[in-house]
Amino acid sequence: MFNFHYRLERNAMGLVLAIVVVASIGGLIEIAPLFTIDETVEDAPDMRVYTPLELAGRNIYIREGCYACHSQMIRTLRDEVERYGPYSLAVESKYDHPMLWGSKRTGPDIARLGGKYSNEWHVAHLYNPRDLVPESKMPAYRWLMRNSLKIGDLGEHLAAMRAVGVPYTDEMIANATADAYGQANPDSTQAAGVTARYGEATNVSLFDGKPETLTEMDAIVAYLQILGRLTDVAHKTEQASVE
């Protein structure tokens, strides 16, 4: 009786093991080599990390589900390169936790959106896309203008990003809240610290046009203006032939 039961149990566990082994080897073989990929990926010594304000904007982009309609991945196809710019390189999203490559273009790709339009254009477009593009299907994100941005805990966000491998310094983490404020208020005393820590090229600007308050609109526009501009390696390197 004991033997009978034992045999049955062993068969069931055998099935379990077989399923796990058969299924996981496929994923393992395909994914494991990608973790040694750093050796083959392009080098981008000039690449900088997201500022606290841009990271906050990126989190709003995620929160609102923008990735459901906008890709950030230009494929190696001729028409895409002509429409959107140089095709995306792996290194460009190496600080993207998680990546936002997207899977659907109900709206256009925005991998190289940064610098293409003015801050005023973005604010007006997010406030009501149909004011600028009458045929647009994009929702009107008016609440971004109403909501003040939560910046008190940005240091913790940076620390978490550092825990997953993004090279934020102690100084960046300690000053995260002040830097977020400074980047959106060029006339404030905090503004100088932002360029000191993140580079002279950092976009310090009155993103939403209102100096007195820091809104979610400031953050999302700061993020949209950095898209594709953390490094210009894609513009510098000779691009292989596109199909």
Added chain:
Amino acid sequence: MIQGTWIIQRGGVGMVALLTALERTYAAIILVFVICVGVAMAVAGRGDLMAAHGWIVALFGMVVMAVLLRGIDAPEPWEERFREYYDDPTKVGIILALIWGVIGMFVGVWVAALLAWPDLTFDAAWASFGRLRPVHTSGVIFGFGGNALIATSFHVLQRTTRARLPDQLSPWFVLIGYNLFCVLAATGYLMGLTQSKEYAEPEWYADLWLVIVWVVYFLIYIRTLARRREPHIYVANWYYMAFILVVAILHIVNNLAVPVSIGHAKSYSLFSGVQDAMTQWWYGHNAVAFFLTAGFLGMLYYYLPKRAGRPIYSYRMSIISFWGITFMYMWAGSHHLHYTALPHWVQTLGMVFSLVLLVPSWASAGNALLTLNGAWHKVRDDAVLRFMMLAAIFYGIATFEGSFMAIRAVNSLSHYTDWTVGHVHAGALGWVAMITFGSLYALVPWMWKRPALYSARLVELHFWLALAGTVVYVFAMWNSGITQGLMWRTYDQNGTLAYSFIDTLVAMHPYYIARTVGGLLFLAGAVVAFYNIWMTISRPAPVDEGAAADLPVEPPAPRAWAQAGE
């Protein structure tokens, strides 16, 4: 409706009464623990959205506790229960699946309408496309599909092993715990909590909770199999097991993340960039494979032969396709990343395996259709069986289309367009929903010991609504996807791109309206199904208990349609 409330109350107390006193005590302890965790989350997450989720967890725990307390004093259940299968969780799971189905499909129609008329957001953040879309996807995949899988798996597992579930508490833990996960997911999206990983959006604490639920689910399976009275494990259980095991692997790996703090809902994914993309689509594609395919093939391999009264055409073929699917799907995920920054060899590998995958997929679809060969008169007369047949056909179509779209050249046209959306819905509406409705229609009269469904005509109506809705939807998306893909790459005689992006979006408008209509038809069908099943349940059971026990296992052929067909 009053009658319905009465049924819920009586059902709730009756179901609690079937638990032993010890099981009721354990249930109370677990619920107290859940409520405490909810309150702790609310305290730790002050000033963060996590606090809202903490209160939702606590409230959820209290509602379940209230149901438990109503029957806590019931006498100890009699020993006779061991002579019956334990079907209460299956019954509740069926109802939950239908409720989630109607909610998820309703939100689906809403997001479809938003693409045609974007101002339906009404300036409310929670009602915007980006937040509602995951409510739709999770609502139908996890809410509708997941609950149906859990409910049917408990039923199939017991019948094929001829053993009762090992205890009465753990199935409830799995079913109710899983629905807590679904509630956290859906409410989280509305508030803006998402990891942004498609079909894995819920944040870290919901993911951890699902791991616990899933381990218990697996243990139920293993413990029941260990008690089985049939030497051979029927193939449907293989599929359910693959569903449980591989979803666990996928879920854990893809959701590895570091939370900002214990009091923050937000977390940052462990992987970044190209590794994150590959992990995500390894997950995404295999969620399709092991959640939406393997699990529902388990349903197909039990309910279709059972309803048709014929054994599966080739049992050997079902084994070969099982291992083929288990093995090959895992390699195919990279076809979601053609022409991207993913290394070329990984893209090629994904393409090759996607093509080979057609063999086990069509073996399954063919096996199902050949099982019906010789019983076409039943398919003609019985809309329930016709749901299952249509599911097998759509499974064949969708898997062929999937392999086709994985070819790099085809993918360059189809990717990022509505063709992908159309393909997913050919699978989701045509295959997953059809096999689910077919199986639930078969299962409901057995579970509630009714001679037949409330109305065979309504099943017939649902069948045609579902088929029409699917066809309208899929054709609209094929048209819009291929049109847009071609417009994106069209050059004029000067060698410059002929259409601006907005030109291509304008061309989509009629298809977006057609898609909304298709979705509305399908939703109407689901509402009809809900009404029909609800009426079947709430209609009083046959008076003569002795006669009820003598009822055939197979419900008689629906008479109304037989007449109409003549």
Added chain:
Amino acid sequence: MSFDHDTVTGFAKSFGLFYLIAMSIGVIVYAYWPANRKQFDHAAHSIISDDEDRPCP
């Protein structure tokens, strides 16, 4: 042995193929092994037998 990118991908590409072939042969042998025929036939018929809907005692 060093775990650089080329080694790992090389192993993945070659081993994957052998694994696929071995696994396919194993499954087909199992499915068509004559001694298994009886239990497969029994399993296929077991779910539609008209036993009463109760667990075995």
